[in-house]
Amino acid sequence: MKIKSDVSTRPELQMEKGDEFTINCQKCGKIAKIHVNDVKAEINKVIIIIGLVLGIVTTVFLWNYFGAIGTVSAIIPILFWQQQMRSVRSFNSYTIRRK
Structure with a gap:
């Protein structure tokens, strides 16, 4: 799964998306909850x-x-x-x- 973001560091991603955020898989349509460290x-x-x-x-x-x-x-x-x-x-x- 791809996440489109222009951040350059993980703390910036955390500030933008939060500790955990949901993402929709483009292939299967499944919605998954992902921790920022899993990116x-x-x-x-x-x-x-x-x-x-x-x-x-x-x-x-x-x-x-x-x-x-x-x-x-x-x-x-x-x-x-x-x-x-x-x-x-x-x-x-x-x-x-x-x-």
């Missing part, structure tokens, strides 16, 4: 694709003006991926004390 973050693939496109465009642009040194901008998708991995790891590693 796991995943990498946002859209951000990775944006980084990839941005890296390709800047590499091509800089290659035309600066030559081979422009290939350094190919590191942009790697930076986007690393940022996503750090965010997911920090969200998933922190848990709220259950009451």
